[in-house]
Amino acid sequence: MSSADTEFQPLGRADVNAVESILADDGLDFGAQSHATPVGGDAVFTWDYERTRHGLSKLYERAKTSQWNGTTDLDWSTEVDVEKVAQFMQAAAAPIRARLTDLPGSPLASWGPAEWTHFGIEAFRWRMSQFLHGEQGALVCTGKIVETVPWIDAKYYAATQVMDEARHVEVFSRYLDTKLGGRYPVNPNLQLLIDDVIRDSRWDMTYMGMQIMIEGLALAAFGFMHQVTEEPLLKKLLRYVLSDEARHVAFGVVSLQEYYQGLSGTEIRERQEFAFEAALRMRDRLMMHAVWERCGVDRESITRMLFEIRRPGVNPFQASLFSKIVPNCKKLGLLDAGDGWLRDRFTEIGVIDFEDAPDTEVEYALLDAVAADRAQVG
Numbered sequence: 395m396s397s398a399d400t401e402f403q404p405l406g407r408a409d410v411n412a413v414e415s416i417l418a419d420d421g422l423d424f425g426a427q428s429h430a431t432p433v434g435g436d437a438v439f440t441w442d443y444e445r446t447r448h449g450l451s452k453l454y455e456r457a458k459t460s461q462w463n464g465t466t467d468l469d470w471s472t473e474v475d476v477e478k479v480a481q482f483m484q485a486a487a488a489p490i491r492a493r494l495t496d497l498p499g500s501p502l503a504s505w506g507p508a509e510w511t512h513f514g515i516e517a518f519r520w521r522m523s524q525f526l527h528g529e530q531g532a533l534v535c536t537g538k539i540v541e542t543v544p545w546i547d548a549k550y551y552a553a554t555q556v557m558d559e560a561r562h563v564e565v566f567s568r569y570l571d572t573k574l575g576g577r578y579p580v581n582p583n584l585q586l587l588i589d590d591v592i593r594d595s596r597w598d599m600t601y602m603g604m605q606i607m608i609e610g611l612a613l614a615a616f617g618f619m620h621q622v623t624e625e626p627l628l629k630k631l632l633r634y635v636l637s638d639e640a641r642h643v644a645f646g647v648v649s650l651q652e653y654y655q656g657l658s659g660t661e662i663r664e665r666q667e668f669a670f671e672a673a674l675r676m677r678d679r680l681m682m683h684a685v686w687e688r689c690g691v692d693r694e695s696i697t698r699m700l701f702e703i704r705r706p707g708v709n710p711f712q713a714s715l716f717s718k719i720v721p722n723c724k725k726l727g728l729l730d731a732g733d734g735w736l737r738d739r740f741t742e743i744g745v746i747d748f749e750d751a752p753d754t755e756v757e758y759a760l761l762d763a764v765a766a767d768r769a770q771v772g
């Protein structure tokens with residue numbers, strides 16, 4: 395196999411924003427029971443057991459003491475009123491909802507509170523389902539990092555993350571099954587991105603795709619949901635997941651900061667392009683088609699409507715998805731490397747203002763909810 399077969403191939407800017415291309419993705423089949431994708435890269439053994447990477451060592455020590463147990467640390471007997479939870483989430487989406495309803499000929503113009511409540515519950519289940527599938531992606535990617543990263547300190551740390559991600563899959567799956575009545579299949583664009591990351595033969599691209607991009611987006615989305623929800627089980631679940639995720643993104647930042655120093659300009663540019671496209675795909679192509687269709691709106695109409703109301707920089711929720719990615723890319727030197735290509739792109743899509751938001755290497759200790767709770771009890 396040539397290296398081109400195992401390296402990320404950009405979609406092309408035109409395709410990223412093409413209605414037809416987004417609709418075509420819905421035809422992809424990821425299987426009803428399982429999905430297999432080839433893994434790129436070599437399993438690397440190191441004979442250098444010297445613990446020289448202190449940043450990684452520190453993270454590893456914290457990971458060992460901040461483990462929690464999804465079975466006993468969360469109160470699964472909590473009664474969840476799904477309608478109430480969904481209403482909270484919907485309140486945040488009200489401005490987008492109003493813009494969609496106001497479009498000429500909008501099928502949503504006739505929707506009343508009952509339709510919106512139904513939509514809200516389904517949208518909540520859909521989001522939680524994508525979190526679940528994303529967590530499984532993280533579980534598999536971190537297993538791959540254990541194999542492919544050449545540094546012993548990183549293998550140690552990644553091994554703790556495998557355990558963290560298993561726990562995340564477990565708790566999201568349990569919440570969906572016992573509180574929300576089941577799940578949606580994976581969004582094709584999310585799975586395509588995960589597959590790209592797994593197929594890529596360069597070990598640092600697993601980090602870039604998973605630890606920086608997907609986990610960065612997840613950190614922002616979990617943070618948002620954690621802020622708006624008052625459902626106690628979900629709030630605690632997200633608080634604990636978040637404290638792990640912040641450490642995961644920090645792991646990506648610390649590792650890549652070192653590795654990128656040794657890369658050529660061309661290699662760095664490939665990482666910049668990957669970061670930007672992955673961010674756009676996650677921002678623009680996850681359209682909840684399955685939810686809209688269940689609520690009686692066909693996928694083509696809603697895709698066109700969503701395109702129509704899109705203006706760069708005006709949707710604060712969409713923009714906030716970049717609140718972790720941009721400062722972390724800055725910390726990695728990716729914003730200004732070369733001719734500042736990535737800075738220009740982030741400026742074009744209206745998210746460059748996040749560059750000075752706290753980066754996750756600084757933030758992860760503050761987000762360690764498990765340590766905070768133990769300190770209180772002890």
Ligand SMILES: [Fe+2]
Nearest residue numbers: 529532559562
């Ligand atoms: Fe996770």
Ligand SMILES: [Fe+2]
Nearest residue numbers: 532609639642
């Ligand atoms: Fe994670």
